[in-house]
Amino acid sequence: MDIQHAILGILSWQPLSGYDLKKIISESDLFYWSGNNNQIYYSLVELHKAELITQEIQHQESLPTKKKYTITEKGRAELRKWTLANPDLPELRNNFLIQLAWADQLSQPEMDDLLGRYEDEIEIQLRMRQARQQAGYQNNASDGTARAKFFWKKIFENILAAYQHELDWIREVRRELRDVNFPDEI
Amino acid sequence: MDIQHAILGILSWQPLSGYDLKKIISESDLFYWSGNNNQIYYSLVELHKAELITQEIQHQESLPTKKKYTITEKGRAELRKWTLANPDLPELRNNFLIQLAWADQLSQPEMDDLLGRYEDEIEIQLRMRQARQQAGYQNNASDGTARAKFFWKKIFENILAAYQHELDWIREVRRELRDVNFPDEI
């Protein structure tokens, strides 16, 4: 899996410019990349070279010229092939867990402050994503089949659940820490 | 958060060589890096330059010479400072979700095969980690305080739960897909 396939997939919904793709990717919860120019504009050049997309230059009055990219038949075939490929494992990289591994050096108030900051940050992320989904913001499959809608729903349930589980976990950690008295507490 | 702090943290438990660190990191579920030489040996040079660790060359009979690294007081201060730093968000990057976003093109058998492969892979990962934890393999805090043990337990609960939730999710997706008949199924 790489961003080129994601771009190819987005272009399979509709022809778009690099700028459009940048916005979609940077505002998306699913497409987790930052949406930086370097990567997107370079990917488009590469996809074009490989004849998976075509480029159409559109001159606009009072706005900059833009390049609209359209997926080709070869591109659709590549996308289908990739969709069938062996799934990657999710990347579970939680630096906070590593930080916690040495948190025992901290005093009780420092610790509680640290855990509290993490809880707050996770909650903000969860609320943000919940709001975005309620606004129907990312529902690119609204015009798809019933099955496509089902998958779309499951994808976003997965993302929200991950944040919800993390929030539940940190709250449980804090609750236990309050309730249990450790004899060697600093 | 970066691997240098993780290395510093591991060295706060006991003095180790680069080779030892490589093994610990590559076999760990918590320290998610690959454990490649380039990163570890380079980090040790940098930590040494910054006087956060000291180096002791140990000649061994019938084995290669090794370099044992010990954390300094300055290193411990840096570790403590970092432990208090603002927590990073977990990196939730699941390429499989992106793959699913275009899975509607697939036929029912292709789809079921794809979802099945993902379920199998997640289950393998979960079982592997469960086994490692049952073997007490990663319990570096076995000699720590009661509070340190509590954190260690919570850290590994978090990691296992992430895989368990992913497994539950994919099973639920497959169950619903079997039970619901989509009118536009291919």
Added chain:
DNA sequence: CTTGTCATGTAAGAGGTTACATGATTCG
């Protein structure tokens, strides 16, 4: 006699990030 362990190190490259550069238009 080949594979694995101990032990250090380097090279090359993929993938990703922030920041810079340009320039017209529109909105507050």
Added chain:
DNA sequence: CGAATCATGTAACCTCTTACATGACAAG
């Protein structure tokens, strides 16, 4: 009058990965 939007592109850099290189010894 300054900031945001539209739109493309480049430069510099960081992190991390795989693979290569060396060499002795132990075990199957």
